Amino acid sequence: xxxxxxxxxxxxxxxxxxxxxxxxxxxxxxxxxxxxxxxxxxxxxxxxxxxxxxxxxxxxxxxxxxxxxxxxxxxxxxxxxxxxxxxxxxxxxxxxxxxxxxxxxxxxxxxxxxxxxxxxxxxxxxxxxxxxxxxxxxxxxxxxxxxxxxxxxxxxxxxxxxxxxxxxxxxxxxxxxxxxxxxxxxxxxxxxxxxxxxxxxxxxxxxxxxxxxxxxxxxxxxxxxxxxxxxxxxxxxxxxxxxxxxxxxxxxxxxxxxxxxxxxxxxxxxxxxxxxxxxxxxxxxxxxxxxxxxxxxxxxxxxxxxxxxxxx
Amino acid sequence: xxxxxxxxxxxxxxxxxxxxxxxxxxxxxxxxxxxxxxxxxxxxxxxxxxxxxxxxxxxxxxxxxxxxxxxxxxxxxxxxxxxxxxxxxxxxxxxxxxxxxxxxxxxxxxxxxxxxxxxxxxxxxxxxxxxxxxxxxxxxxxxxxxxxxxxxxxxxxxxxxxxxxxxxxxxxxxxxxxxxxxxxxxxxxxxxxxxxxxxxxxxxxxxxxxxxxxxxxxxxxxxxxxxxxxxxxxxxxxxxxxxxxxxxxxxxxxxxxxxxxxxxxxxxxxxxxxx
Numbered sequence: 147x148x149x150x151x152x153x154x155x156x157x158x159x160x161x162x163x164x165x166x167x168x169x170x171x172x173x174x175x176x177x178x179x180x181x182x183x184x185x186x187x188x189x190x191x192x193x194x195x196x197x198x199x200x201x202x203x204x205x206x207x208x209x210x211x212x213x214x215x216x217x218x219x220x221x222x223x224x225x226x227x228x229x230x231x232x233x234x235x236x237x238x239x240x241x242x243x244x245x246x247x248x249x250x251x252x253x254x255x256x257x258x259x260x261x262x263x264x265x266x267x268x269x270x271x272x273x274x275x276x277x278x279x280x281x282x283x284x285x286x287x288x289x290x291x292x293x294x295x296x297x298x299x300x301x302x303x304x305x306x307x308x309x310x311x312x313x314x315x316x317x318x319x320x321x322x323x324x325x326x327x328x329x330x331x332x333x334x335x336x337x338x339x340x341x342x343x344x345x346x347x348x349x350x351x352x353x354x355x356x357x358x359x360x361x362x363x364x365x366x367x368x369x370x371x372x373x374x375x376x377x378x379x380x381x382x383x384x385x386x387x388x389x390x391x392x393x394x395x396x397x398x399x400x401x402x403x404x405x406x407x408x409x410x411x412x413x414x415x416x417x418x419x420x421x422x423x424x425x426x427x428x429x430x431x432x433x434x435x436x437x438x439x440x441x442x443x444x445x446x447x448x449x450x451x452x453x454x455x456x457x458x
Numbered sequence: 459x460x461x462x463x464x465x466x467x468x469x470x471x472x473x474x475x476x477x478x479x480x481x482x483x484x485x486x487x488x489x490x491x492x493x494x495x496x497x498x499x500x501x502x503x504x505x506x507x508x509x510x511x512x513x514x515x516x517x518x519x520x521x522x523x524x525x526x527x528x529x530x531x532x533x534x535x536x537x538x539x540x541x542x543x544x545x546x547x548x549x550x551x552x553x554x555x556x557x558x559x560x561x562x563x564x565x566x567x568x569x570x571x572x573x574x575x576x577x578x579x580x581x582x583x584x585x586x587x588x589x590x591x592x593x594x595x596x597x598x599x600x601x602x603x604x605x606x607x608x609x610x611x612x613x614x615x616x617x618x619x620x621x622x623x624x625x626x627x628x629x630x631x632x633x634x635x636x637x638x639x640x641x642x643x644x645x646x647x648x649x650x651x652x653x654x655x656x657x658x659x660x661x662x663x664x665x666x667x668x669x670x671x672x673x674x675x676x677x678x679x680x681x682x683x684x685x686x687x688x689x690x691x692x693x694x695x696x697x698x699x700x701x702x703x704x705x706x707x708x709x710x711x712x713x714x715x716x717x718x719x720x721x722x723x724x725x726x727x728x729x730x731x732x733x
Contacts, residue, residue: 162571163575163578166571166572166574166575166578167578170575174588174591177591178591285472285719285723286712286716286719288660288663288719289663289666289712289715289716289719290667290712290715291667291670291687291708291712291715292671293671293687293690294690294704294711294712297694297697297704298708300697301697301701305697305698392580393581394580394581396580396582396583397580397581397583398582400583400586400675401582401674401675404675415583415586416586416675416676416677418590419586419589419590419677420676420677424591427586427587427590430583431579431583434579434580434583435578435579435580435583438578438580439578
């Protein structure tokens with residue numbers, strides 16, 4: 147059987163998880179205080195208008211039926227109306243996905259580069275002072291809050307040396323390489339310690355694997371064993387770690403978008419919580435959960451493409 | 459061997475240092491009123507934005523409150539958030555993990571589905587969503603962390619329970635006639651919680667960062683209560699002119715988190731030397 151056959155099967159396996167996600171989002175909405183319709187229409191709304199909206203979202207029905215209405219609206223792309231934006235939530239969210247995804251990809255790229263550099267340096271100097279220093283940095287890095295790193299970078303590179311902008315987002319993707327450099331670097335600094343620790347450990351373990359020892363005892367130079375075999379074999383376990391990192395990263399962007407004022411989903415989320423725009427909060431949560439599911443699927447595909455042994 | 463000699467002779471040096479840092483912060487928090495004459499909440503507009511030194515060791519913030527006093531009192535809140543934020547998930551997660559791992563069958567299957575769905579939400583975002591329903595504050599912080607973070611512990615404990623249930627020494631105990639409950643309580647439980655106890659310390663670091671992030675975003679502890687994340691947020695506007703307002707609580711937070719990470723690293727080395 148083709149090893150990519152699981153790609154056809156996997157979307158169906160995701161159905162229970164997606165069902166669960168929609169159920170939790172629905173529950174979040176059920177638990178919000180106050181009457182959502184009155185909240186939406188304001189105090190001066192007529193009884194007919196309230197009844198109309200109630201009917202449209204099935205709010206006059208039992209909870210189970212309400213859930214079915216919710217699913218039906220969800221599948222039709224209708225996430226409800228935002229109170230503060232006075233418009234449908236779907237388009238508002240779509241508009242905000244771009245900056246967040248850009249920031250995530252940018253930050254992830256930087257952290258992969260940093261991880262490769264630090265992981266390899268640590269493993270090559272095993273036990274030496276470079277290794278010890280990198281280990282210490284990694285232990286410290288976990289406990290440094292990303293928003294504080296962001297503020298330090300702003301203080302240093304924007305206010306003192308005026309190299310990068312304090313905040314902002316540009317229309318063109320190219321200009322954003324510059325505009326979003328500090329936020330992306332902040333993300334990289336918060337994720338790299340986790341990835342580096344793992345990558346270093348894998349490199350060490352692979353260096354002691356049977357095939358590496360066999361190659362060394364045949365007389366293959368150590369550097370060649372490392373770069374030709376050990377390095378490539380160590381990439382896979384680190385890539386599989388990205389699934390865990392994805393959740394961490396998305397949480398990180400929420401904070402970082404607020405530090406740098408980037409008009410993405412994270413900024414929207416926090417503003418909506420503060421303005422009690424519950425439907426938007428729930429919409430962002432839903433989109434981000436879908437993002438995690440999607441990224442896990444991508445990792446599965448990537449792993450299958452890179453490693454022919456994987457049969458899922 | 460007493461704990462102190464163990465620390466001196468056997469424990470990794472970094473762990474002893476980490477414990478030292480943590481202990482210092484606990485003492486500073488406990489004796490805050492004795493260490494500073496200033497009130498951490500009372501506004502003193504005449505002394506606003508005083509720089510470091512000048513009668514106020516770490517300067518004052520935009521409404522004239524002594525920063526050192528606010529950092530010392532803030533340590534109470536941040537330490538409390540670390541402990542309270544970790545205990546709920548640990549207790550609930552361990553209980554569910556043990557229950558799922560030992561009962562198996564459909565109970566296990568259902569609990570694992572719930573777990574799977576919970577982890578498909580980004581951790582921090584789900585916490586924010588729950589906080590938005592309950593309103594910010596310590597109570598909603600604890601409840602939301604418990605609802606979201608039990609999964610990590612449950613997964614660790616369940617995996618360990620599954621392995622242990624079929625381990626030779628447990629089978630031997632069962633053959634000797636010990637009841638299910640006794641082997642569970644006396645033999646499986648103490649062994650099964652080791653990985654999650656190791657993770658508990660790492661989690662304390664992550665939790666302290668998370669709690670202060672909520673404070674920073676305005677979704678956690680509410681001003682004027684001193685909390686480090688809140689204080690860092692309050693100094694943002696003055697970053698260019700009065701950088702100490704954000705920087706001092708930030709350094710405090712990093713030092714406590716660093717101490718806790720060293721302890722976590724040490725605990726992992728001692729309890730789980732193979733990893």
